[in-house]
Every structure is written in structure tokens, then in C-alpha cells.
Amino acid sequence: MAGVDKFGVIFSVAFVAAMIIIMATVLQTDSSFTPSTDSTPTQTYSPPPTQTYSPPPTPQAAPQTSSSDNLKYTIRGGIVDSVSPDENHNAVKIMMDSRLDGQLTITLTSDSVTPFDDGTYFVTVDGEEVEFTQVGKRLTIDFMANSQKIMIYGEGYKSGGHDMNSMGHSDDSKEHEAMMAADKAAADKAAADKAAADKAAAAAAKAAAAAAKAPMALTIEPVAGSGAPGCEPECYSPSTATISAGGTVTFTNTDTAPHTSTSGSAANGPDGVFDTSLIMMNASFDVTLSDAGTYPYFCMVHPWMEGTVIVE
């Protein structure tokens, strides 16, 4: 019942206000009006000529809504708390209290928000765009129960004079700023993406370099039959091997003949860096090389056997 009482009070206020206006204009002296608590809550604006439900706003209703700040409207399903210009948004703001699904019909004036170029407006109810019916400047807007705010957006505002144009431009520049900000964000993101890509590429290159880095250990063996000439220049396998500094080369003899791997060359003899001495079949000898460089070697037994170890 509290809700009904509240409505009743509001009806009373609206009623009395309407009557005062009527009395002022029509010089009626009847002061016996009492608020009708029987009005249904769906009909906020009760019968007085100030607000009618007849779709076409009749001329006789005009005097009661002649105020330039007071747009003419009718509503059912709720009550209007206020109708005010929202010049910052080139809109008319209607604050309302609705308990039921309802409908607001409002007639905009040349003093209120002006329509977009195509003569239409953009309407939201509680921030959601809604469909509406427009006949001339009269808009009929359906709303759901408990809706609180209807906004009617247009191109501009005439009531504010030329300030409204700059207001419009202000919005444009805000949009522009937003676009600039968006562009900058996109550019920043692109830069960040590129940086990330570069970083990934660098990491990949580093990984590739690491993968390409010479091993710390490898095995070299004489090819089968190298005990007789004819295997050159690849009598060792691999004949040129690369290891990392500090790495170890394991010379393994998989051939039937004994061989050596002796640093130096057949032509100039051993240089004294390393010498496996004679390695018998299935035996091996490890050589660790700490210093980067290119180390040629040969087989003391079979001088046609020559190879190279590269230390990186």
C-alpha cells in the first residue's frame, strides 16, 4: 500500500499544480479538487487537460506545456520525475519511475534537441538503444517496467545558442582524441609485438647458434681399408671434425689395421700437440683440446691418412 500512497501523493501534487495553472488561465474558482487515489498506477498523468492519452497532442493541451523547458509528453506505466536538457550530450533526459511496462510519448520542440540530418533521433532506455515511433517531432517510446531514464539524442541543441555547435565539435574532438588514442594504442601494440618478435627471433638465433655450436665430444675413426692407399683424402671419418674448445675427440679404431692420429702432417712430421700412438682394432684414445685452432693430423703408419680437427 505504501507504493499506492506514494503515487497518490505524487498524483496530488501533479493534480494541484495542473489545477493552479488552469485556475490561472481559465479563472476557475473551483478549489474542491481532491486527489484521486483511485487513479490506476499505470496512468501517472491523470485526466486533466494538461496530459492526455490521445496520441495527437491536442491544441488545448498546449497551454499547460508551453514552457520551453517543459516538453509536452504523456506517459503510461510510470511517472516522469523530470524532463531536462542534457546539452553535454545533445540529448533530452527523462527521469522516470515506472512500475509497469509502459509508453512515453513526447513531442520535442525547436527549442530542444534537434534531430540528426535524416530527421530522426537516437533513443536509449537505461542506456540501451530502443526502437521508437516518430511522427514529426513526436516520439513514442516503449519502456519496460522499472525503467528509470530515457535519453533522446539528437544532432545538437538550439536552446544553448552557438555554444551548442562548439559543444558538438567538442564531442567530435573527443571522438578524434579517442581515435588518436586508439591509433596510439594500436601503434604501441604493434611496437610491442615487433619487440616481442625481435626478442623471439633473437632467442631463436641464439638457440640456433647454440645448436650450431660445436659439440664438446666427438668420435673419429679410420675408414675401413684405410691401411691401403686409396681412401684419401677422407681416410678418417669425419676427415674434418669440429669441436668446442675444451672438448674431447675420441679416436676409435674400427678398422682391422692399427693406426695413429698424430698432430702434424705426413710431409712435416709430428708437431707435438697430440699423438694417440698406435691404436689397435677396437681400441680408442681420447684427446682433449683446450685452445681454439686448426689441428692437422696424420697416421704415422699410413701417411696417406690425413685429417683435421678444428677447435672453436
Ligand SMILES: [Cu+2]
Ligand atoms: Cu693408419
